[in-house]
Amino acid sequence: MTVARDIPERETLKYEFKSDRKRLPDGELIDTVVALTNTEGGTIYLGVEDDGTPTGIHQDHAGTTKLAALVANKTVPPVPARVSTLLLNANGVMDEDGVQIVEIEIPKSTAIVSSSDGKIMRRKLKADGSPESVPLYPYEIITRLSAIGQLDYSAFPLPDTSIDDFGSEEIARLRDILSRSRNSDQALLELSDEEILSALRMTTTVDGRITPTVMGILLAGKPEVISRTIPTSSATFQVLEGTEIRVNQDFDQPLLYTIEKMYEMLSPWNPEREYEDGLFRQSIPEFDHRAYREALVNAFGHRDYAALGRVRVLVDDEGLTISNPGGFMEGVTVDNLLTVEPHGRNECLMGALKRIGLAEKTGRGVDRIFEGSLYCGRPLPDYSGSTSASVSVFIARSAPVRLFMQMLDEERERTGRPLSLKSLLVLDALKQQRRLTITELSSQTHTTDAVTRSIVEALVEAGIVEGIGNASNRAYILSSKVYARSGKGSGFVRQSDIDKIRYPELIMKLARQQGGEIRRRDVESLLHLTEKQAYRELAKLVEKGALELVGQGAGARYLVVK
Incomplete structure (x- = not known):
């Protein structure tokens, strides 16, 4: 029999066991504290072996106040750890006669924390799934600060660049998008090129010299300058039919060009279905155009430009997948995507995309992505493929639900x-x-x-x-x-629309459509009856000899008597 433990069975990213039989060195303890607080926070169980067996703490670590002070004094900024003692038996269960261990709870930091001797650590999983504490390297610090909203890399000035590094054709493209978009800031069109760049924060002043920002070069820089200064900005558009590659195009151009080109490239692979709306016909694309644009802009606008990787658009037999490097921002999860307060990794870049007219001004572009599926009655966009290192949205191929669309149109x-x-x-x-x-x-x-x-x-x-x-x-x-007037499941009419005299007829019809059998829950769904009402209708048919009851309880089935 498995015994419920009061401490975890194994180490994870958030749980760490530390043996203290030979007195754990202070430096090793602090390194683990720093790694946990710089990742997701977590708990250190001091006095527990790697296999989860409690063996007790060293006498030097018996004071909880002393340990809390050690953690605070040896971390910069100080980590407010909560320290408590536990008495556990060999099974990891609370027991007054057990050995004493120390539980050190470490909060997740909203800043980069180091040890007092300058070591910056983070947690990661090894190939075998076990956790370890490793150095947080300088290039990773930008990613971490961006994820917790403490830094906007896209607003950084780019050294060794000048205003001459913008492409004239990209500035013209910027003006063209501004003039065509109904949602753009039209006042920008009245400005000179240099004034537009400044207004959109594509340039800034450094030591009295106009200098492009990361965002500016991303949007409208010359390709060779982008390759030299921001080599992580590439993207790929792929189309697969089965295992055969139909399209595989890489992009290393400015974002304004890339976004427009990748938007256009979907059209040949986005078939439309005819939908009758009264006297009119309208075409419904397999992938909503507005939802695709929003997902594409979000992928470029919220990706981590300090991390290797690329934005990828994949069209295959199952559907459309758009992914980008950089996980969700602090506080954003798959579950709260539609309710959390909008905030992004590259606020400067997203601000420019909104003013240009490419991004949703409210910051709720994800709403538009969901609406593209909801208005057609299709499966919701799926973000479950996202990880701590990337965000991925999958939009399945699916036919629109005509009756559902009619209801929404009528309303x-x-x-x-x-x-x-x-x-x-x-x-x-x-x-x-x-x-x-x-x-x-x-x-x-x-x-x-x-x-x-x-x-x-x-x-x-x-x-x-x-x-x-x-x-x-x-x-x-x-x-x-x-609900339709015929069919099965949700296609059947509601209870209030059916003459009760026809209940037996409809039940038998559904039973035959289902291969000669029916269950009580099928009748509940079909006629919108309660459990007891459905049972009574089935019992009547059994009494008449039309159906035969097989089994009892939840597994009971009713077979058509031939």
Whole structure:
């Protein structure tokens, strides 16, 4: 039998075991403290062997106050560690008769921390998955400071460059984008070239001399200058059909050129589907154009330009993947992407892209990426492939859901405005799960119950959503606007649209479509009945000899009697 431990079973990026039988040197302890606080924070268990066996602490480390003071005095800036003692038996379980160990909790720092003798460390995983503390090298410091929002590398002036290092054709491209974009800062067009560069912070003044910034050279520098000063700015556009490479093009040009070219390159690989909207027909691309542009701009705008790697756009049989070096910013996760306060790694660069008209001015470009899928009833963009070193978004190939789109179009015509992103997320959750409570909807949309309830009530009032059940166990379903008159599952009509006399007919029809069997939950979903109501309808058909019950409880099936 496995015994629940009060300390972790093994070391990870956030947990470190340190043997203290021979008195752990202060320097080794401080190195681990520095590495943890410069990564994700974590806990040191002093007096525990590498295999997780508690063996006790040295008498010199018996005082928790003394250890906390040691950590604070030997780190710059001081790390406020919380130190406590634990009594554990050989299984790592709290036991009054066990050996004494020390638990040192290290917070994640919002600055770069070093030991008092100047060593800067970080945590990383080795090839076998075990953790280790390694030096944080100078080029990695920029990445770390950028990730925690303490530094904007894109705003740095570039030494050994001058205003002559901008390409004249790129300045012309900048003006052309400004004039074509409806969202650009049109006032910039009235300025001279040098004034535009200054206004967008593409140049700055250093010792009285106009000097390009990293962002300026990225956007409009000459290719040879970019290659010399920012060699990490490259990108790749690839198309695969099966295992065959159709397109594999690298880009080492300025971002203004690269973004526009990579946007255009998707068109031949982005087929459109015809969609009937009343008397009109409209074409729906497989990948939403606006969502693709936002994802592309985000990849260049938020990538880590101090790290090796490249922005990559991959089109394959499964869908579209856009990835870039540099993980999510501090505080941003896959779960809170749509709710966290927007903040980026390269604020200077993103600020320029917004004013030029290439990026969403509100900083909520990710909302547009999700809306591109939600408005067509398609699977949501998938960021689960992201890691601490890169961000990756996958948009699956999928046909638009015509009935869902019709419902959204009707509501937009009725109100004169599109539904909010939160409303779309609620509707998508109901489309996928069919019946959810407020708490379940809040969990899926990552909003509070109060916000979710407000959204749902508005959708109920609009006739898009309906509540079912009593107040203590109330759930919500989509209204008849999203259900077809025939088909299976979500394509069936709602309970209120069906004459109860037809219940047996519809149940038998679904059973035959499913190979001659049906379960209670199928009937609940089909007719939007409660568990007891569905059971009663099935029992009637069993009594009539139309169905035969096989099994009991949750595994019960009803077979068509031939």
